[in-house]
Amino acid sequence: MPAEHRYPNSPVFYRNLRKSLPCIVRGEGCYLYDENGKRYLDASGGAFVANVGHGVGELSRALLEQVSRVAYVNGTAFTNEPVEELAAELATLSPAGMDKSYFLSSGSEAVEAALKLARQYWVESGLPGKHKIVSQTPGYHGNTLLALSASAREHYKKLYGSWLVKVPMIPAPYPYRCGCMGAPDCPACTGSALEEVILREGPETVAAVIMEPVGGSSTGASVPRPDYHRRLREICDRYQVLLIADEVLTGAGRTGKWLAMEYFGAAPDIITMGKGISGGYVPLSAVITSARIIEPIVRGSGAFKHAQTFSHVPSICAVGLAAVRYIKSRRLVEAAAATGTLLQKALRSLETLPAVGEARGIGMLAGVEFVADKKTRAPFPRALKFAETFTEAAQEAGLVVWPNVGQADGENGDLVMIAPPFIIRPPEIDSLVSLFKTALEATLRKLAPRS
Numbered sequence: 001m002p003a004e005h006r007y008p009n010s011p012v013f014y015r016n017l018r019k020s021l022p023c024i025v026r027g028e029g030c031y032l033y034d035e036n037g038k039r040y041l042d043a044s045g046g047a048f049v050a051n052v053g054h055g056v057g058e059l060s061r062a063l064l065e066q067v068s069r070v071a072y073v074n075g076t077a078f079t080n081e082p083v084e085e086l087a088a089e090l091a092t093l094s095p096a097g098m099d100k101s102y103f104l105s106s107g108s109e110a111v112e113a114a115l116k117l118a119r120q121y122w123v124e125s126g127l128p129g130k131h132k133i134v135s136q137t138p139g140y141h142g143n144t145l146l147a148l149s150a151s152a153r154e155h156y157k158k159l160y161g162s163w164l165v166k167v168p169m170i171p172a173p174y175p176y177r178c179g180c181m182g183a184p185d186c187p188a189c190t191g192s193a194l195e196e197v198i199l200r201e202g203p204e205t206v207a208a209v210i211m212e213p214v215g216g217s218s219t220g221a222s223v224p225r226p227d228y229h230r231r232l233r234e235i236c237d238r239y240q241v242l243l244i245a246d247e248v249l250t251g252a253g254r255t256g257k258w259l260a261m262e263y264f265g266a267a268p269d270i271i272t273m274g275k276g277i278s279g280g281y282v283p284l285s286a287v288i289t290s291a292r293i294i295e296p297i298v299r300g301s302g303a304f305k306h307a308q309t310f311s312h313v314p315s316i317c318a319v320g321l322a323a324v325r326y327i328k329s330r331r332l333v334e335a336a337a338a339t340g341t342l343l344q345k346a347l348r349s350l351e352t353l354p355a356v357g358e359a360r361g362i363g364m365l366a367g368v369e370f371v372a373d374k375k376t377r378a379p380f381p382r383a384l385k386f387a388e389t390f391t392e393a394a395q396e397a398g399l400v401v402w403p404n405v406g407q408a409d410g411e412n413g414d415l416v417m418i419a420p421p422f423i424i425r426p427p428e429i430d431s432l433v434s435l436f437k438t439a440l441e442a443t444l445r446k447l448a449p450r451s
């Protein structure tokens with residue numbers, strides 16, 4: 001019997017309107033503890049956020065200290081120390097010359113701002129015809145309307161279709177479902193599909209391409225070929241198109257490098273970051289670019305046309321600064337790479353289990369895709385809600401994972417993401433695998449056809 005919850009008739013409305021949720025009262029390291037003392041292994045860092053672990057005193061003290069001095073000033077009138085120092089830290093961690101940062105609160109806001117920046121750059125560079133964005137399918141960039149337009153997730157978009165703008169898309173590199181069987185010239189896997197789309201749309205109309213350097217939950221941590229992003233870079237240069245790397249999920253060390261783009265030897269024009277950049281201790285996101293992109297706007301109108309009350313906020317940036325310094329001083333990106341290798345190996349061992357089609361990923365970012373038929377890779381029918389049932393069974397067993405659905409064909413397809421805090425140790429990885437098996441057994445039992 002599931003335990004009683006403290007708020008059975010909660011005055012809050014969450015995404016799931018039918019479920020009563022356990023109340024988390026404390027977090028420590030890789031674990032969360034609920035109202036009844038039940039312990040959960042946070043194997044997805046919530047939504048890929050808790051990268052430094054829960055309950056880190058340095059980060060709560062950084063917030064307290066800054067709030068005690070000054071919590072908020074508006075960036076139209078003042079700058080502040082944390083925002084200046086955080087931007088300087090990010091400049092040292094970004095590709096050469098990318099030393100200009102704009103701070104917001106969520107990944108969606110950062111994407112929205114990055115796309116607007118690309119548009120304004122072209123207008124003020126004397127090419128006002130460039131307004132289209134190209135993105136990848138499947139893919140996800142957020143839930144505000146422009147970010148959602150650039151996302152390829154039908155179940156999020158359907159209801160709001162009439163409000164969204166049309167965004168041309170290229171197939172995302174997703175080898176498990178590509179059907180090319182590793183063909184060396186596959187347009188989706190090499191990135192050459194981008195050229196065709198730009199030519200079809202008219203290069204004079206295309207402002208930017210936005211992509212996820214390594215797949216997030218849309219493709220279950222699919223890793224592109226090593227030359228994929230160099231190909232995108234070449235095509236973008238050929239047709240005067242800006243390349244935006246959406247590192248909201250992959251950045252801040254998640255893949256075992258500070259930025260996932262470091263694996264690919266290609267520099268984008270604009271980077272978005274969010275999620276783990278503050279370790280989850282405050283809502284913080286960033287748009288990072290170079291003076292080259294800002295310069296035409298400085299010479300032209302002199303102002304970036306994007307305003308939000310909570311941008312460049314001292315208290316938020318103080319925690320971001322403390323988190324970045326914490327990650328650096330404790331060498332947590334290196335830990336994500338080293339322990340990530342163990343994690344990936346442990347997850348690959350799940351491929352022998354029934355219904356597990358593939359376990360894949362890099363560093364501390366992994367996806368486990370479930371299939372009805374391991375040979376043909378046929379997905380479970382959506383009506384079965386395999387990923388959701390698994391996620392519930394996992395939570396019941398004390399394991400937090402992140403589900404996604406629909407990636408096989410836009411409707412069917414089930415996977416869960418594993419993205420633990422970088423401080424996870426080998427015994428906790430063993431426990432993760434064991435809880436995963438318990439959850440899978442429970443799921444298969446629950447969904448087995450009754451005879």
Ligand SMILES: Cc1ncc(COP(=O)(O)O)c(C=O)c1O
Nearest residue numbers: 106107108140141142216248249
């Ligand atoms: C790649 C990517 N971009 C943007 C977003 C949107 O971020 P947020 O949910 O913080 O608005 C997400 C969220 O999952 C993401 O994975």
